[in-house]
């Protein structure tokens with residue numbers, strides 16, 4: 001069937017997707033015009049990824065029609081999507097670490113294009129594409145040796161190499177540093193300048209306003225409206241998304257810090273290849289305070305958190321928890337000493353994706369009553385507890401029995417935070433707590449962190465988001481090159497000052 005408005009490279013008409021009895025997409029309409037950047041805005045679990053998975057051939061609609069360049073199409077596989085010129089850049093990269101950039105880009109494409117791994121020719125083509133769109137890469141580098149930002153460029157090149165005209169980006173900036181985000185924004189603009197069309201899923205309202213032409217709002221599985229982005233501010237966009245007013249600043253009382261709970265002294269920790277990542281670092285976190293650890297990715301913050309939680313050996317120095325030595329203790333021993341941890345990589349360290357949401361919520365407690373009796377798991381108790389936590393923390397999903405992989409990214413994060421806060425720890429360490437979360441969920445998580453502080457917990461928040469650090473912290477420690485470059489109070493500093501410390505500068509007193 002033709003006759004559609006050919007200006008629309010994509011038209012989704014009354015598209016629904018039902019999982020069991022759960023309606024994830026409810027008669028959604030979406031029109032994407034050629035040469036535009038079209039943002040999709042919606043709360044965690046609203047149904048954005050589900051909708052895009054139907055465009056990229058990973059899921060088939062339960063009902064509704066999809067038109068590509070004016071013709072109705074059945075997109076029943078990723079290769080069909082690719083043939084139709086649709087490419088998706090996923091949030092979690094799908095690259096092989098041990099292969100080169102070129103090998104990753106041509107992987108899976110050799111036979112369809114009739115090329116027998118002609119690496120030289122492919123390298124040439126990749127260089128041409130990378131120059132045309134400003135996607136700098138080193139074709140011969142191994143993927144494991146390049147930065148996250150470069151890995152994302154490889155993902156983008158992969159879709160372009162397969163001839164993508166319509167590119168879908170699923171929260172592309174969630175894993176990038178501020179500098180890499182700026183580079184990506186330029187790349188997106190280059191892509192549309194060259195005639196590509198882009199669908200952009202992001203929770204970052206600033207990014208939507210910086211690059212998008214139009215935005216479609218999705219709420220609880222339904223498309224609410226499509227509007228021009230020009231002239232709208234963050235508050236308006238946020239309110240359109242959640243359907244009520246949103247506050248960007250979390251109210252909090254002045255902290256009333258008590259005894260030192262976490263005492264890190266002259267700590268040295270190596271990174272995986274043996275170089276020093278944490279270099280004689282000292283830091284204290286007291287009961288009843290939130291210390292925010294700000295810094296550019298790769299300055300030792302991951303290794304520091306891994307050392308505190310027993311996941312990485314300490315070379316020298318000491319870590320004390322309420323005056324007790326925990327240096328190089330096993331992770332389970334540290335957990336048992338009332339330390340909770342929300343890890344930065346929720347898929348690798350936070351969840352077992354194939355287990356149910358309920359089982360994941362019991363991961364730290366399943367071996368004890370009331371979750372188990374005489375060595376047998378009590379599923380009634382496990383599931384009941386999960387239902388309570390899901391209601392309390394607004395974890396939206398079909399039920400507590402679905403695998404964790406079936407929760408949306410933001411809801412997976414809320415599930416981990418619920419599990420860790422519920423353990424009522426003395427020390428709560430949260431890394432990138434709101435990565436991938438919508439503004440409403442961020443507001444809620446920030447409130448819960450402050451509530452934990454007010455209940456007397458020591459809280460260490462590691463984040464690349466300066467707004468987040470400034471919003472929740474009582475003290476901000478800036479880490480640079482494995483050392484604490486400075487400690488400041490949020491009310492007495494600015495983002496600019498933090499930026500100076502983050503690159504290793506010092507503040508004039």
Ligand SMILES: Nc1ncnc2c1ncn2[C@@H]1O[C@H](COP(=O)(O)OP(=O)(O)OP(=O)(O)O)[C@@H](O)[C@H]1O
Nearest residue numbers: 019024044045046047048049050406407408409410
């Ligand atoms: N295979 C599945 N089985 C059951 N429910 C599913 C499945 N896949 C997705 N869902 C549910 O559908 C809803 C929509 O999820 P989706 O991932 O599309 O949301 P999203 O808008 O992309 O959210 P986020 O911003 O958090 O990534 C969620 O409640 C999710 O739990």
